Amino acid sequence: LLLAYDPARRLARLQVQMERAVVNARMIYALLDQAPLQRDKPGAKDLVVTEARIELRGVSFSYASGDTILRGVDLVAAGGKTTALVGPSGAGKSTIISLIPRFYDPSEGSILIDGQDISEVTKASLRRHLAYVSQQPYLFEGTIRDNIRYGRPEATDTEVEEAARLAHAHDFILAQPFGYETPVGENGVTLSGGQRQRLSIARALVRKAPILLLDEATSALDNESEAAVQKALESAMSGRTVLVIAHRLSTVVNADKIIVMHEGRVVEEGTHETLAQHQDGLYARLNNLQAPDTGA
Numbered sequence: 001l002l003l004a005y006d007p008a009r010r011l012a013r014l015q016v017q018m019e020r021a022v023v024n025a026r027m028i029y030a031l032l033d034q035a036p037l038q039r040d041k042p043g044a045k046d047l048v049v050t051e052a053r054i055e056l057r058g059v060s061f062s063y064a065s066g067d068t069i070l071r072g073v074d075l076v077a078a079g080g081k082t083t084a085l086v087g088p089s090g091a092g093k094s095t096i097i098s099l100i101p102r103f104y105d106p107s108e109g110s111i112l113i114d115g116q117d118i119s120e121v122t123k124a125s126l127r128r129h130l131a132y133v134s135q136q137p138y139l140f141e142g143t144i145r146d147n148i149r150y151g152r153p154e155a156t157d158t159e160v161e162e163a164a165r166l167a168h169a170h171d172f173i174l175a176q177p178f179g180y181e182t183p184v185g186e187n188g189v190t191l192s193g194g195q196r197q198r199l200s201i202a203r204a205l206v207r208k209a210p211i212l213l214l215d216e217a218t219s220a221l222d223n224e225s226e227a228a229v230q231k232a233l234e235s236a237m238s239g240r241t242v243l244v245i246a247h248r249l250s251t252v253v254n255a256d257k258i259i260v261m262h263e264g265r266v267v268e269e270g271t272h273e274t275l276a277q278h279q280d281g282l283y284a285r286l287n288n289l290q291a292p293d294t295g296a
């Protein structure tokens with residue numbers, strides 16, 4: 001924790017945060033099927049999703065800039081369950097998430113969905129089965145309806161509204177000057193942080209994808225928005241395979257499985273109950289740091 005005060009580290013971190021914002025925006029585009037796709041392997045087949053089980057086998061990875069970020073990661077996110085990634089900053093959690101849509105490919109090891117190596121399937125079919133909600137909700141220039149429909153351009157008006165209802169966004173949308181036709185983005189109405197998040201959740205929901213990649217927001221919202229966003233996320237997570245970078249204790253506690261990362265490795269895994277019992281484990285230590293009343 002003390003390392004966070006080192007100015008050089010802070011600067012490096014700022015740079016990564018800026019890069020990450022770009023990566024985030026690119027990731028959203030990629031998942032909206034609007035990014036130019038790299039070529040598929042000859043003979044690549046479409047991904048067939050049954051349970052939506054994700055498995056990483058011996059995955060190592062380094063960015064072009066050099067350092068090895070993931071070191072032989074093995075993990076399974078069971079179909080229809082929530083798997084939470086936790087660990088100190090820089091442990092490699094976001095990097096894992098960005099490998100699933102093949103934003104990057106592992107330098108070693110493989111990633112399987114329902115037993116199919118994702119490097120062997122068509123990217124379009126892979127991404128059709130994925131939805132992504134980032135920490136920073138991104139709104140495109142256009143109407144509220146356009147912004148939700150970006151998730152799946154062929155969605156009908158009814159499907160857009162259905163997604164908005166599930167994301168607890170329908171009521172505030174109707175309260176806007178032109179309802180679903182209200183322009184947002186730089187030249188449109190200003191929405192609160194919580195409202196923007198619910199729109200981005202609606203955008204993910206309209207995809208009806210079986211796998212949800214979620215980078216939970218760290219920034220605090222006011223209590224009312226917080227509760228609404230939480231409900232929106234609960235409906236987005238229900239019945240899906242969720243891989244979430246968890247920053248909130250409630251998400252972690254409710255996860256079916258918690259994977260604890262440190263310096264590019266999985267160091268512990270289990271449920272909140274089992275992990276919290278290992279008093280000298282990293283999870284228990286992280287957990288103590290987060291508790292509001294440690295008296296430290």
Ligand code: ATP
Pocket residue numbers: 016019020023063064065069087088089090091092093094095096
């Ligand atoms: P946080 O909790 O801060 O989001 P994290 O566990 O998600 O951290 P990653 O974002 O995966 O960690 O970062 C792991 C390492 O990879 C860090 O050292 C970071 O500096 C580096 N890194 C992340 N993104 C990039 C990038 N686009 N290019 C180069 N290095 C990167």
